[in-house]
Amino acid sequence: MTEFWINMGPQHPMTHGLWNMKVQVDGETVTDAKPEIGYLHRGYEKIMEVREFQKNVVLTDRLCYVSSITWSHAYCLAVEKMMGIETPERGQWIRVVALELQRIASHLMWLAAYGPDLGLLTGLLWALRERELFLDLIQLMSGARMNQNYPRVGGVRNDLPDNFEAMCRRSIEHFLEKVDNEYQRVFQESKVFHMRTEGVGKISAAEAIDWGVTGPNLRACGVNVDLRRLDPYEVYEEIDFEPQVWHDGGAGDSYARFVCRFNELRESCQIILQALEKMPKTGPYRVKAPRRAEGEGYAKTEDSRGEALFYVIGDGDDRPYRVKIRSPVFCTMAATPIMLRGNKLADSVAILGSVDVCVGEMDK
Amino acid sequence: MTSAPLIPNLFDVCVVLVLAIVWVIDQILYALAGLIPPLNGLAQWFDPIARQRLGMGLLQSELLIVLITWLIAVTVMVIWATLINLLTMMWVERKFYSRLQDRYGIMISIWSLPFWPFNRAHRPTHRGTGYLQNIADGVKLLQKENITPRNADSAMFHISPVLIASSTLMIFAALPWSSGFYVANLDLGILFIFAAFSLAPLGILIAGWSANNKYTLVGGLRAAAMLMAYEIPMILSVIALVFFTGSLNPLIIVRQQERTLVSLGPLAIPAWYIFSPQILGFVVFSVSMMAEMERIPFDIPEAEAELVEGWTTEYSGMRFGLVFGFKWLRMIAGAALIAILYLGGWSGPVFTTLSVGGVPVPIVPEEAWFVLKIYLISVVFIWISWSVRRVRIDQILNIGWRKLIPYSLVAIILAAAAIASGLWAVG
Numbered sequence: 001m002t003e004f005w006i007n008m009g010p011q012h013p014m015t016h017g018l019w020n021m022k023v024q025v026d027g028e029t030v031t032d033a034k035p036e037i038g039y040l041h042r043g044y045e046k047i048m049e050v051r052e053f054q055k056n057v058v059l060t061d062r063l064c065y066v067s068s069i070t071w072s073h074a075y076c077l078a079v080e081k082m083m084g085i086e087t088p089e090r091g092q093w094i095r096v097v098a099l100e101l102q103r104i105a106s107h108l109m110w111l112a113a114y115g116p117d118l119g120l121l122t123g124l125l126w127a128l129r130e131r132e133l134f135l136d137l138i139q140l141m142s143g144a145r146m147n148q149n150y151p152r153v154g155g156v157r158n159d160l161p162d163n164f165e166a167m168c169r170r171s172i173e174h175f176l177e178k179v180d181n182e183y184q185r186v187f188q189e190s191k192v193f194h195m196r197t198e199g200v201g202k203i204s205a206a207e208a209i210d211w212g213v214t215g216p217n218l219r220a221c222g223v224n225v226d227l228r229r230l231d232p233y234e235v236y237e238e239i240d241f242e243p244q245v246w247h248d249g250g251a252g253d254s255y256a257r258f259v260c261r262f263n264e265l266r267e268s269c270q271i272i273l274q275a276l277e278k279m280p281k282t283g284p285y286r287v288k289a290p291r292r293a294e295g296e297g298y299a300k301t302e303d304s305r306g307e308a309l310f311y312v313i314g315d316g317d318d319r320p321y322r323v324k325i326r327s328p329v330f331c332t333m334a335a336t337p338i339m340l341r342g343n344k345l346a347d348s349v350a351i352l353g354s355v356d357v358c359v360g361e362m363d364k
Numbered sequence: 365m366t367s368a369p370l371i372p373n374l375f376d377v378c379v380v381l382v383l384a385i386v387w388v389i390d391q392i393l394y395a396l397a398g399l400i401p402p403l404n405g406l407a408q409w410f411d412p413i414a415r416q417r418l419g420m421g422l423l424q425s426e427l428l429i430v431l432i433t434w435l436i437a438v439t440v441m442v443i444w445a446t447l448i449n450l451l452t453m454m455w456v457e458r459k460f461y462s463r464l465q466d467r468y469g470i471m472i473s474i475w476s477l478p479f480w481p482f483n484r485a486h487r488p489t490h491r492g493t494g495y496l497q498n499i500a501d502g503v504k505l506l507q508k509e510n511i512t513p514r515n516a517d518s519a520m521f522h523i524s525p526v527l528i529a530s531s532t533l534m535i536f537a538a539l540p541w542s543s544g545f546y547v548a549n550l551d552l553g554i555l556f557i558f559a560a561f562s563l564a565p566l567g568i569l570i571a572g573w574s575a576n577n578k579y580t581l582v583g584g585l586r587a588a589a590m591l592m593a594y595e596i597p598m599i600l601s602v603i604a605l606v607f608f609t610g611s612l613n614p615l616i617i618v619r620q621q622e623r624t625l626v627s628l629g630p631l632a633i634p635a636w637y638i639f640s641p642q643i644l645g646f647v648v649f650s651v652s653m654m655a656e657m658e659r660i661p662f663d664i665p666e667a668e669a670e671l672v673e674g675w676t677t678e679y680s681g682m683r684f685g686l687v688f689g690f691k692w693l694r695m696i697a698g699a700a701l702i703a704i705l706y707l708g709g710w711s712g713p714v715f716t717t718l719s720v721g722g723v724p725v726p727i728v729p730e731e732a733w734f735v736l737k738i739y740l741i742s743v744v745f746i747w748i749s750w751s752v753r754r755v756r757i758d759q760i761l762n763i764g765w766r767k768l769i770p771y772s773l774v775a776i777i778l779a780a781a782a783i784a785s786g787l788w789a790v791g
Binding site for chain 1: 467578586661667670751752756758
């Protein structure tokens with residue numbers, strides 16, 4: 001049979017960002033795939049070496065534009081470890097709230113993008129409609145909808161506004177209602193959706209671990225790994241939550257990945273509610289960080305897409321000597337050919353949509 | 365009893381129109397004949413009174429007048445179908461799915477027109493109904509450059525939109541809008557409509573192959589692979605219907621449904637074929653029609669997620685507008701077919717006619733009922749297609765071969781059994 005390569009990108013509706021998935025098809029069946037990345041490489045690790053520690057937060061915001069806070073938080077955590085300072089307790093709780101709000105916003109962006117991937121534009125607009133609630137909350141908290149620049153080395157930029165708790169509860173209540181009714185029906189219980197996602201894009205747990213797949217994509221393979229539980233940072237150990245792991249059969253397919261992420265929406269809401277409950281009502285939210293530091297620090301956090309790692313070395317100057325970023329999507333992307341092979345061409349969209357690609361952090 | 369058509373006969377209405385135009389021309393000719401005497405003979409040829417005096421036949425039986433009348437009749441149908449119904453259907457779809465998605469949709473108002481008397485200051489230009497948006501889009505497409513890919517088979521590439529557009533318009537030659545509003549009354553009208561319907565996938569295949577693009581190629585081949593999976597069950601379910609109707613003439617099929625099947629107190633159930641063993645055929649026909657219309661669960665030839673825009677990727681300018689916009693025309697035709705075959709066509713529950721000077725004028729004419737049914741059916745299709753995802757090529761083949769074809773065969777057996785046992789009489 002004649003096989004040919006199809007470029008799914010760099011300008012293609014399937015790619016959520018600037019990258020290229022070369023797919024070799026035999027008729028409709030995918031026989032091979034090659035992710036081509038690097039279109040959005042901005043040289044983050046190098047740029048960060050010439051900027052001061054505190055000023056790098058602005059850069060790390062732009063690593064992933066739908067999940068800014070989680071990335072700048074990971075960087076701040078690494079620098080704090082290097083400097084040997086610790087965020088005050090209220091600051092840590094505020095960070096948890098911010099992280100989970102950002103996780104919901106990021107997952108909703110993924111959910112929105114996963115709609116048109118399978119031909120459901122209504123899903124895009126519904127998910128973006130509810131994302132607006134969380135962007136409003138983030139704006140209330142940090143003053144910006146995108147690239148919030150909220151975490152700081154040593155805490156967060158500002159305290160929560162007065163009415164934040166009430167607004168947060170109201171939004172989450174409304175959102176959970178939408179999730180349980182509308183989203184559940186349109187996204188999860190749709191028969192066509194099951195037809196399109198179940199059994200496609202399978203990857204075994206062993207292969208996923210070998211290729212460095214992390215986060216919801218690995219939990220969908222049935223591996224219970226969540227850094228918020230395994231290696232708790234901030235105050236996650238005081239919070240009672242259940243990492244969303246796929247336990248049933250058919251692990252590692254697009255549907256499992258969908259369900260893990262989808263349930264994380266609910267789980268994150270519960271975390272936020274708990275955090276609002278347990279957080280100290282007053283107190284400092286930030287400590288003064290030294291300008292110069294020497295040493296090494298690394299922090300790994302549970303980003304919306306997997307394990308985000310920052311490794312920062314300081315040589316006594318006011319800017320890092322070396323920064324290393326581990327992007328979860330970069331590693332997941334290497335495993336996508338395994339998921340794609342043997343599936344239909346149309347499934348490549350269903351698979352790549354379910355792994356939640358963010359090109360900004362992938363290309364760094 | 366049912367309602368009456370607003371247009372008793374399209375040809376007769378057009379003859380009146382033509383004769384009126386001819387009268388105006390005739391008066392001009394008579395006026396000119398005062399200056400140029402030889403024109404008098406021509407003017408008399410066009411003058412019905414003079415013809416009568418000279419012993420010539422009726423003006424409307426002259427070949428020239430008949431030809432002009434047919435041209436006008438066809439033009440009226442094309443304008444009615446494309447300029448009025450196509451634009452309205454696009455507007456209905458865009459507004460309806462926008463509402464499904466919690467947004468307003470298109471909102472251009474008439475005050476946004478850039479010329480007097482609409483370009484007045486302080487008028488809200490974007491707070492209207494948005495009906496003009498599709499016209500604006502069409503004008504924009506007309507202004508755009510028509511690009512032919514360098515290595516494309518230019519002739520085939522340009523034939524394809526013509527084939528698709530003309531075959532879609534051919535449907536409306538045989539498709540009646542009421543018992544009087546039609547261009548041609550064919551004995552095998554339904555068969556002709558299906559033949560015209562099935563030409564478009566050939567155009568899609570040609571378009572996909574000739575554009576020399578991998579996306580269009582895959583899209584075109586998908587259309588070809590899909591064709592069998594839904595055309596066969598669609599024709600088979602119509603065969604089941606023909607057991608009942610005994611005819612393929614849409615006018616006769618509708619007339620058969622104009623009686624009352626059973627009266628439940630004040631509620632009279634009409635003898636529509638959906639209220640018969642044909643209900644199975646109706647379901648199969650509707651699902652296949654959805655694939656025929658290329659609406660979302662089955663629009664895999666132009667799956668925009670993986671194939672950019674499928675077989676239409678390389679088209680630009682008004683050629684894209686034609687292949688894209690005529691989808692709605694096919695949707696209108698498909699909905700009209702469903703209405704004619706299963707939902708009683710233009711037969712409506714109100715049958716009041718108003719007598720104006722001895723001429724009966726229907727209050728709610730048949731055309732109104734038919735258009736209402738078409739739009740309701742289309743809205744249901746739109747609703748479905750904006751609430752579900754797209755199926756895969758192998759899944760639609762499975763649905764077609766494993767579900768729709770067996771069901772349509774069962775529908776044939778049911779229909780044959782109902783006729784053979786005498787439960788249902790032919791016609």
